[in-house]
Amino acid sequence: MVSIMKISELSLETGAPLATIKFYLREGLLPAGELSAPNQATYGEAHVRRIHLIRALTDFGGLSVADTVRVIEAIDSELPLTRAFEIAQSTVSEHVDPESLDSDALDTVDSVLDGWGCEPNDPGRLAAARVVMNFRLTGHGADAVWLASFAEAAKLVAEADLDLVESREDLASKAETVVVGTVLGDALFAALRRSAQAASTVRRYGDPGRG
Amino acid sequence: MVSIMKISELSLETGAPLATIKFYLREGLLPAGELSAPNQATYGEAHVRRIHLIRALTDFGGLSVADTVRVIEAIDSELPLTRAFEIAQSTVSEHVDPESLDSDALDTVDSVLDGWGCEPNDPGRLAAARVVMNFRLTGHGADAVWLASFAEAAKLVAEADLDLVESREDLASKAETVVVGTVLGDALFAALRRSAQAASTVRRYGDPGRG
Numbered sequence: 001m002v003s004i005m006k007i008s009e010l011s012l013e014t015g016a017p018l019a020t021i022k023f024y025l026r027e028g029l030l031p032a033g034e035l036s037a038p039n040q041a042t043y044g045e046a047h048v049r050r051i052h053l054i055r056a057l058t059d060f061g062g063l064s065v066a067d068t069v070r071v072i073e074a075i076d077s078e079l080p081l082t083r084a085f086e087i088a089q090s091t092v093s094e095h096v097d098p099e100s101l102d103s104d105a106l107d108t109v110d111s112v113l114d115g116w117g118c119e120p121n122d123p124g125r126l127a128a129a130r131v132v133m134n135f136r137l138t139g140h141g142a143d144a145v146w147l148a149s150f151a152e153a154a155k156l157v158a159e160a161d162l163d164l165v166e167s168r169e170d171l172a173s174k175a176e177t178v179v180v181g182t183v184l185g186d187a188l189f190a191a192l193r194r195s196a197q198a199a200s201t202v203r204r205y206g207d208p209g210r211g
Numbered sequence: 212m213v214s215i216m217k218i219s220e221l222s223l224e225t226g227a228p229l230a231t232i233k234f235y236l237r238e239g240l241l242p243a244g245e246l247s248a249p250n251q252a253t254y255g256e257a258h259v260r261r262i263h264l265i266r267a268l269t270d271f272g273g274l275s276v277a278d279t280v281r282v283i284e285a286i287d288s289e290l291p292l293t294r295a296f297e298i299a300q301s302t303v304s305e306h307v308d309p310e311s312l313d314s315d316a317l318d319t320v321d322s323v324l325d326g327w328g329c330e331p332n333d334p335g336r337l338a339a340a341r342v343v344m345n346f347r348l349t350g351h352g353a354d355a356v357w358l359a360s361f362a363e364a365a366k367l368v369a370e371a372d373l374d375l376v377e378s379r380e381d382l383a384s385k386a387e388t389v390v391v392g393t394v395l396g397d398a399l400f401a402a403l404r405r406s407a408q409a410a411s412t413v414r415r416y417g418d419p420g421r422g
Contacts, residue, residue, distance in 0.1 A: 049350035056345050085412050089405050112403075116410040124406030131399040134267050138391050139260035142399070143378065149371030150396070151403050153364035158407030160360030162415060167354065180349050182408075185361070186401045188342040188353075192323075192362050193396070194300050195335030196369030199327040201296050204373060 003045055007033070010043045014051040021051065027065060029054050029072055053180060061183035067091045075175045081165065084175040088182045089123055096126040105133035111144070112151045161185060214256055218244070221254045225262040232262065238276060240265050240283055264391060272394035278302045286386045292376065295386040299393045300334055307337040316344035322355070323362045372396060 011018045024030035030050055033041030050072075057063045057071060074087040098121065109129045118125045135142040161181055168174040222229045235241035241261055244252030261283075268274045268282060285298040309332065320340045329336045346353040372392055379385040 045350075049348075052345065052348035052350070056349055060342070060345065080416075082412050082416055085408060089409070093402070093405055113406060116406060117413065118406050118410065122406055122409055124402045124404070124409065127402035128399055128406065131271070131395050131402060134263065134271065135391060135395050137260070137263035138267055138387070139256075139263070140379070140384070140388055140391060142392075142395075143375060146371045146375045146392075147399075149367055150399055151407075153367045154400060154403035154407040155411075156360055156364045156367070157404055158411050160357045161404075161408055162411050164354060164357045168351070173351070176349070177351055180346065180351060181353075181357075182405075184342050184346050184353075185404070186397075188339055188358075189361055189365060189400055189404070190397045191304070191335045191338035191342060192365035193335070193368055193372075193400075194304055194393075195324060195327060195329050195333055195339065196362075196365040197296060197372055197393075198300070198333055198335065199329065200366075200369050200373050201293050202328065205291075205293055 004042050005044075006040070006042060010047055010051070013048055014055075016051050016055065024051065024054060027069060029065075029069060053176065056180055057183055060187045061092050063091065063183075071179050075172060075179060078171045079175060081171075081174055081178065084178045088179045092179075092182050092186075093123045093127055095123070096130045098126055101126065101129045102133055105129040105136070108132050108142075108144070108147065112147045157185070157189065215253050216255075217251070217253060221258055221262070224259055225266075227262050227266065235262065235265060238280060240276075240280060264387065267391055268394055271398045272303050274302065274394075282390050286383060286390060289382045290386060292382075292385055292389065295389045299390045303390075303393050303397075304334045304338055306334070307341045309337055312337065312340045313344055316340040316347070319343050319353075319355070319358065323358045368396070368400065 005013065007018065007021060010016075011021055014021075016024075021030065025032060030047060033043045033047070036042045054068060054072070057068045058065075063071065071088065071091050074084055079087070106125075106129045109125055109132055112128075113125060132142055132147070161178075164181055165174050165177050168177050216224065218229065218232060221227075222232055225232075227235075232241065236243060241258060244254045244258070247253045265279060265283070268279045269276075274282065282299060282302050285295055290298070317336075317340045320336055320343055323339075324336060343353055343358070372389075375392055376385050376388045379388050
């Protein structure tokens with residue numbers, strides 16, 4: 001493994017185009033390399049990991065450059081974990097105006113979140129109510145048993161998320177895991193849900209290839 | 212509740228701009244209204260629900276117009292459920308080239324999906340492997356216990372998804388629930404996961420407001 005490299009080698013190693021890396025450097029997303037000559041900087045493994053982190057946030061999380069900068073700054077500033085989670089959540093989640101929600105949808109979500117101790121402006125609570133409202137508008141509605149299963153599954157995953165964070169050694173690496181785990185975890189869950197649906201569908205209704 | 216309306220009333224009822232509704236009609240996303248006069252058509256509750264369905268697919272699922280047409284056609288054609296799930300999955304999920312994945316990431320996912328009977332080209336399996344690979348590249352890696360919890364949660368949710376679909380009366384409404392449930396369910400889970408993380412963080416580390 002190469003541990004000291006020129007910018008062209010950093011590009012080869014990560015698959016990120018040279019122009020992209022220069023853009024990351026200009027925007028402060030990537031720390032400057034070490035000057036080895038007046039016009040030559042070298043980069044290390046930390047730069048490689050940071051580039052993959054930026055790409056995870058932009059490609060999977062769909063974050064803008066401004067939001068990515070905000071999240072990266074939060075990681076670098078070694079915030080307490082509760083703040084790191086808050087920043088990750090508020091950046092990665094869509095902001096929902098409480099005024100746009102009907103009280104029925106909020107009541108439905110609150111009945112599922114009973115005992116969780118959520119704040120009224122908890123971004124997850126508002127986003128969940130928005131989904132429930134939209135599901136109703138399509139004419140079908142999300143029944144209480146379906147919602148309760150999602151809540152149960154979310155609790156299971158959230159505990160695993162926090163265990164993963166706790167397993168990291170230092171604060172910066174914990175904060176980074178919060179952010180990466182939140183963004184990549186959503187994509188992971190969606191993927192595994194598809195596989196589980198496919199598996200359950202075949203079990204319940206038979207294999208379409210043989211049907 | 213108004214059950215017969217002019218296009219302007221349909222716009223008011225759904226919040227969709229007139230130009231958007233005309234666009235949906237032109238693209239075949241929305242069935243034509245009933246002609247009440249040579250130049251005047253009326254619309255009903257089915258049109259209201261359909262507009263909300265289209266918006267759920269485009270706003271939450273991020274589907275293109277072409278993909279939305281494909282999914283709506285699948286619903287209207289009253290396909291067997293296994294096919295409806297396949298179309299919903301392949302349209303809503305990102306396509307991952309198996310060649311872009313390393314075998315380590317696939318092995319890790321396969322160890323979690325052990326016994327699910329997934330096909331090698333199962334879109335969920337490939338998408339999950341892509342996430343695992345990207346997680347590793349950020350330098351942290353997704354540990355086996357974390358992945359196993361996601362898989363367990365995904366199974367729970369997939370069973371609830373299928374139960375919800377089975378509770379619908381007719382085939383068209385089942386197929387519509389597959390599609391809406393897949394798209395809105397991802398957003399719902401992400402929202403509830405945020406709330407559950409917030410609740411667990413406060414329980415483990417205390418309230419940041421009091422810290």
